[in-house]
Amino acid sequence: MKLFPWIHRSPLQNQLRMVLLLAFVPGVLVLGLFTVIREHSIIRKSFQMKAEELVDLAAYNMAPGVEFEDLQALNEVVNGLTRRGEVSYILVADRTGRAMASYHPELASINSWKTDFSESPIESRDDGRVLHLRHRLSFNQRFLGVVYMGFTLDQINAQLFLNHLVVAGVVLISLVILTIAARRFGRMITDPIESLKRLAEKLSQQNYSTPPVTIEAAQEIEFLAHTFNEMVRAIQERQNELRILNQTLEQKVADRTRLLEIETHKAQQSERLKSEFLSNMSHELRTPLTSILAWPDLILDHYERKQDVLTGAAQIKKTAQHLLRLINDLLDMEAIDTGRMRIEPVLTDITPLIQEVMQHLQGYAISREVKIVAKLLTALPPIVVDGDRLKQVLINLLSNAVKFSVKGGQAELYASADEREVCIRVVDHGVGIAKEDIQYIFDRFRQVDGSIRRRYGGSGVGLYLVKSLVTIMGGDVTVDSGVGEGSTFRVTFPRPGGGIASPAQAPAAKEPA
Amino acid sequence: MYKIAITLILLALLPCSGAAAERGERRDIPIPLQIQIFLKIITYDRSFDNGTPAPYQVGVVLRNMEEPSDERIFRQVSDALSKKTILGRPLVPVKLLFRKGQLSPSEPLPDMLVLIGNWEEDGDKVAEFARKHHRLTFGSDVALLESGVAVVMSLEGSRPVIHVNLTEAKAGGADFHANFLKHCRVIR
Numbered sequence: 001m002k003l004f005p006w007i008h009r010s011p012l013q014n015q016l017r018m019v020l021l022l023a024f025v026p027g028v029l030v031l032g033l034f035t036v037i038r039e040h041s042i043i044r045k046s047f048q049m050k051a052e053e054l055v056d057l058a059a060y061n062m063a064p065g066v067e068f069e070d071l072q073a074l075n076e077v078v079n080g081l082t083r084r085g086e087v088s089y090i091l092v093a094d095r096t097g098r099a100m101a102s103y104h105p106e107l108a109s110i111n112s113w114k115t116d117f118s119e120s121p122i123e124s125r126d127d128g129r130v131l132h133l134r135h136r137l138s139f140n141q142r143f144l145g146v147v148y149m150g151f152t153l154d155q156i157n158a159q160l161f162l163n164h165l166v167v168a169g170v171v172l173i174s175l176v177i178l179t180i181a182a183r184r185f186g187r188m189i190t191d192p193i194e195s196l197k198r199l200a201e202k203l204s205q206q207n208y209s210t211p212p213v214t215i216e217a218a219q220e221i222e223f224l225a226h227t228f229n230e231m232v233r234a235i236q237e238r239q240n241e242l243r244i245l246n247q248t249l250e251q252k253v254a255d256r257t258r259l260l261e262i263e264t265h266k267a268q269q270s271e272r273l274k275s276e277f278l279s280n281m282s283h284e285l286r287t288p289l290t291s292i293l294a295w296p297d298l299i300l301d302h303y304e305r306k307q308d309v310l311t312g313a314a315q316i317k318k319t320a321q322h323l324l325r326l327i328n329d330l331l332d333m334e335a336i337d338t339g340r341m342r343i344e345p346v347l348t349d350i351t352p353l354i355q356e357v358m359q360h361l362q363g364y365a366i367s368r369e370v371k372i373v374a375k376l377l378t379a380l381p382p383i384v385v386d387g388d389r390l391k392q393v394l395i396n397l398l399s400n401a402v403k404f405s406v407k408g409g410q411a412e413l414y415a416s417a418d419e420r421e422v423c424i425r426v427v428d429h430g431v432g433i434a435k436e437d438i439q440y441i442f443d444r445f446r447q448v449d450g451s452i453r454r455r456y457g458g459s460g461v462g463l464y465l466v467k468s469l470v471t472i473m474g475g476d477v478t479v480d481s482g483v484g485e486g487s488t489f490r491v492t493f494p495r496p497g498g499g500i501a502s503p504a505q506a507p508a509a510k511e512p513a
Numbered sequence: 514m515y516k517i518a519i520t521l522i523l524l525a526l527l528p529c530s531g532a533a534a535e536r537g538e539r540r541d542i543p544i545p546l547q548i549q550i551f552l553k554i555i556t557y558d559r560s561f562d563n564g565t566p567a568p569y570q571v572g573v574v575l576r577n578m579e580e581p582s583d584e585r586i587f588r589q590v591s592d593a594l595s596k597k598t599i600l601g602r603p604l605v606p607v608k609l610l611f612r613k614g615q616l617s618p619s620e621p622l623p624d625m626l627v628l629i630g631n632w633e634e635d636g637d638k639v640a641e642f643a644r645k646h647h648r649l650t651f652g653s654d655v656a657l658l659e660s661g662v663a664v665v666m667s668l669e670g671s672r673p674v675i676h677v678n679l680t681e682a683k684a685g686g687a688d689f690h691a692n693f694l695k696h697c698r699v700i701r
Contacts, residue, residue, distance in 0.1 A: 061692070068679065068699065070691035072559065139695070 013190040020182035025175060032171035039163050043156060051131055051151045052122055054081070059121075059135040059147050062092055066100060067139040074101035081149070088130055088152040092137070094145040108132075108148045129153055192217040196228055203232065208239050273443070277460055284326055288319040295319075329461045332392075333444065336468045343386040343472055347496065350422070351380050353387055354415060357394045361402060370402045371410040380415055383422050383493040389469045393477075396462040397426040397489050404430030404487070421492045429486035438479055442467035466491075542653055542666055542673075544586060544629055548593035551627060551651045554664055554675070555599055557693035558649070560686055563600035572609045572623025572648075574616065574632075574639055586629050611635060616642045628652040628662060636660030640681065647686040658700060663687060674698055 007015060058081055065074035078090050078101045089107035092100045099105060113134055117123070121136045131151040137144040192215040202210045212229035215222055295312040302308045335341040358374055365372045394413075401411035405428045412427040433441060444464045470477045470491055481487035542550075548571070555561055555569075573590045575583040587608060594604040607623045609616055615638060626643050628636060633656050640661030643650040652662040655676060663682040667674050675697040682689060 064691035064695035068689075068691040068694045070689075070694070072688075073691040 011190075012193065013186040016186040016189055017179075017182045020185060021178065024178050024182075028171055028174050028178065032167050032174075035167050036164050039167070040160055043160055043163070047151070047153075047156050048124060048126075048131060051086075051133060051149070052124065054084075055122060055133045055135045055147065055149050058090075058149065059137055062101075062147055063137045063139045063144055066092065066094055066137050066144045067142075069100075071100060077101075078103050086151045086155060088150040089148070090150075091148040092145065093148070095143055100145070107150055110148060113148075126153075188217070189221075192221045192225060196225060199228060199232065203235070208232070208236050270444075273460075277444075280460060281326070281330070285323065288323040288326075291319045292316050292323070329465060332465055332469075333461050336465070336472075337444075341468075341472060343389050343469070345384045345386050345473055347382045348385050348387045348390070349380070349382045350385070350387075350390065350415065350424075351376060353391055354394065354413065354424070357391055357398060358413070360395060361398050364399060365402045365411065368402050368405070369407040370405045372398065372402065372413070373410050374413040374415075376413075376415040377417055381417050381422060381495055384496050385473045385475070385493060389473065393466050393469050393491065394424065394426070396466050397491070400462065401426050401428035401430075401487075401489075404428050406430065417495065419495070421494050424491045426489045426491075427486065432483045432485045432487055433479070433481040434483050435481075438481060441479060442477075542668065544589040545593040547629065547651075547653055547666060548590055548627070550666060550675075551625070551664070552594075552597070552599050552604070554651075554693075555625065555649075557690050559688040559690060561600060563602065565602070567602065568605040569599055569602040570605045570607045570621070570623035570625075572607045572619075572626045574609045574611050574626055574628050576611050582630075590627065590629070611639065614638060618646075622646055622648065624648070626650045628654075628657060632657060632660070632662075636662055644681065644684045647684070649682065649685040649687045676700065 007018060010018075058077055061077045062074055064070065065077065074092055078092065081087050081090055082103045087103070089102075089104040091102045091105045091108040091110070093110075094100055102108075107130070109132075112125075112132075113123070117136060121138070123134045125132045129152070131153055133149045133151070135147050135149070137147055192213075195213045195215060199210060199213050210232065212232060213225055215225040217225075295316045299309050299312040332341065354374065354376060358372055361372065398411060398413060401413075405411050409429055412425075414423075414425040414427070416423050416425075442463050444461070466489075467477055470493075473493065475491060475493040477489060477491045479487060479489050551571075571590065571594060573587055575587060577583055587606065591606045594606050597604050607619065609619060609623065609626065611617075614635065626639060626648055628639060628650065629652075632639065632652060632654065636652065636654075636657045637660035640650055640657075640663075642648075643663075644661065649664065650662045652665045653667070655665055655667045657665050658676050658678050661678065661681050663678050663685045665676040665678075667676065677689065677694060677697045677699045679689075679694070679699050679701050
């Protein structure tokens with residue numbers, strides 16, 4: 001249970017001040033009060049002792065005067081006493097009560113004393129203003145009379161009042177000093193905590209750039225401040241890390257977004273190419289079919305002319321074979337895409353293979369009025385390939401070279417080898433490929449220029465198959481071309497187990513067929 | 514107070530100065546010392562007139578001047594008073610003859626009367642004379658108190674005692690201070 005809830009809710013500095021004041025103020029007040037009471041008691045007692053000594057001495061000197069009725073001697077003593085300012089009255093009476101000497105006897109209220117005397121020769125009473133004393137007079141142990149003396153307490157009261165004022169002043173000054181000290185002590189403890197509080201407020205407002213606090217205080221608070229600063233430093237480091245991470249993340253998101261855009265663009269382009277491919281392929285398929293369908297009608301109309309029938313049959317066969325190649329290309333592409341392409345690599349001597357390709361395309365080249373020129377190393381080393389697929393690759397490249405060569409031009413095929421690989425280059429001097437389009441020519445469905453397709457025909461599958469098959473067989477294919485500069489396709493395969501002949505030792509190339 | 518102290522010192526010296534005491538006889542206080550003490554006692558008399566330069570006459574009561582003893586007494590008193598003053602007044606010894614049971618008055622009458630020796634029989638007459646003329650009387654025999662001598666000095670063992678017959682002293686015109694009287698043996 002909280003005795004003073006308002007203290008619990010007040011600021012820490014006020015609580016400390018309150019505790020210090022509660023601890024010391026009562027002590028100061030009690031000390032002041034004790035001092036006042038003690039001074040009052042001491043001074044009054046001292047005064048009374050002096051007064052009693054004085055009365056005792058006076059009684060001693062008065063006794064002979066009373067005994068011998070020496071009034072002059074009595075008056076000398078009385079006069080001597082009255083010179084003291086604190087004596088307010090004196091009355092000397094003999095045993096019958098007759099006044100023998102006096103000083104302001106009207107102030108001596110004799111009747112207020114008891115009629116009986118105590119055992120002590122001196123008695124006193126205090127009415128706050130005057131200290132009344134009564135002393136028995138005796139001589140040679142005979143009772144002679146009584147002396148009454150009064151001492152004014154005005155001076156002593158004034159002195160006490162002055163002393164009380166001094167004590168009150170000291171107490172007041174002590175309280176003021178205590179209050180100031182309590183305030184300073186409170187601030188000495190709470191100021192560092194206040195600094196930490198301000199720092200915590202800044203942190204709560206996510207202001208992490210605040211400088212560390214410097215505190216000179218008690219060890220515990222300095223340790224707390226040090227820990228706080230360490231925490232702030234850790235937060236700042238964490239913030240920096242987060243900022244860097246955030247920047248990295250943003251960069252990654254931007255990169256991914258850009259990649260996604262590129263991929264999207266590619267996908268869109270691929271979709272577009274696919275549509276174009278389908279359209280193109282439909283056209284490529286329909287054209288030979290139209291030819292195949294037309295030739296039977298022509299043969300039926302002219303069946304009596306044998307030559308025409310033979311020509312028609314040959315054309316049908318030729319067109320059907322072209323159609324079959326197209327379909328085979330599509331099937332190969334599908335097999336590559338689905339990973340079902342099966343190749344059977346064996347150590348193969350490629351010279352006869354190249355010669356077969358050249359023979360295969362010879363008719364086509366003649367029909368295009370293009371000359372095929374081949375320059376082969378006399379002893380080409382064998383390489384590990386699937387012979388049929390390599391033939392398919394070379395047919396594709398060389399037929400393209402023929403197709404894109406101008407009439408009267410020539411398509412060239414070079415085969416060479418060095419210590420590491422065997423290289424086959426297919427060169428034409430046709431329209432060439434723009435530098436920016438070279439990167440796309442091995443893409444599926446890609447034919448870099450629609451006008452070229454319309455002019456030269458083609459499904460757009462051939463180079464894709466070339467690239468895919470060469471790669472599957474462990475080789476590589478590159479192209480070097482430019483608009484109007486022709487094209488050079490370079491197919492390389494690694495030699496199994498190192499070279500067998502250097503170009504310098506090789507015999508001169510021969511032109512096949 | 515210093516006067517009282519000196520008186521007490523003188524009284525203390527009394528036992529040491531008595532030759533008779535050494536011989537085992539009745540011890541009398543030496544005359545010069547008696548005179549000195551009497552003169553001191555006079556100073557406690559508030560009626561002593563110290564406002565006049567007139568000599569203070571000390572009357573020595575003698576029975577017969579022709580007797581060597583009286584002559585010796587007077588000479589000793591004269592020697593004791595010689596060149597001395599009391600409160601500024603010079604001291605003058607005066608002979609007073611006691612003949613045929615009475616004192617022969619002189620002119621002027623001395624300020625005090627001193628009875629030295631044995632005056633048991635005639636002391637009362639001298640005291641009556643002094644009372645009549647308001648003169649203070651001094652003696653050195655306690656028996657004189659009964660005769661009416663005002664101030665008597667005696668020895669009790671080795672302790673000196675001043676006896677004061679207060680009634681006679683007042684009758685002799687003396688006004689002794691109470692603080693002096695409290696050191697004396699006072700009778701009324």
